[in-house]
Amino acid sequence: MSNFLDQIKWTNEGLCPAIAQDAQTGKILMMAWMNRESLQLTADNMVATYWSRSRQALWRKGESSGHSQLVKSIQLDCDADVIVLKVEQQGGIACHTGRESCFYRTLVDGQWQICEDVIKDPKDIYS
Template sequence: MQESSATVDSPDWLNAIRWTEDGLVPAIAQDAETGEILMMAWMNRESLRLTAEEGHAVYWSRSRGKLWRKGETSGHQQVVKDIRLDCDEDVILLKVEQKGGIACHTGRRSCFYRTLKDGAWVAVDPVIKDPDAIYGNN
């Protein structure tokens, strides 16, 4: 990350964001090289601050109610190359290097692996690695 520590330490940049009522902001992870959209997740103030400080994507897991460091279980970390805020100040874009080439918990490159065809959602992208091999069979 090319940010100065003064910028990261200052709460001012976090205050510029239009957080939802529950203190979250949607974050889109995009491959920094190809532009491919990899996934969408939620961030709170702490996860966004940690992402900026650590240079690795940290999200807020709504289902678990806690911070989620991308790749903590799978090893498929996202190295953050750039953090952007949209014009309405309510969506974050993370330009990332996706370690291991897999962003989705289904073992695919991207979470956006289904397309609408003839009124049905059809999986069009292959599974790169079986999720049981990534996370173990629970």
């Protein structure tokens, strides 16, 4: 029997995009990257762990902000190249800008409009 990790179509860099979605509301909270190790850790602990491309290191969501993601389910799309994590977002903030979601801008008449308020100032989160 093959390992579930072997069934994913990883990029040449060994990564797969992962979308975090609020398990209750269905709202898309964020997108990050996962590698084999981060997905295995997420599956083992049911706490979202990602791969930080900028730091080249594992990144357990909430390790510096306290806003971890408790994973309720892990889903794989039909092409086996995108993961959806249905999560319970701790503290109600997923974005480093202090908002509920990283997707807080909407295109209106060719301009990006901010459509979501800051819940907590990032200076207070990361101090």
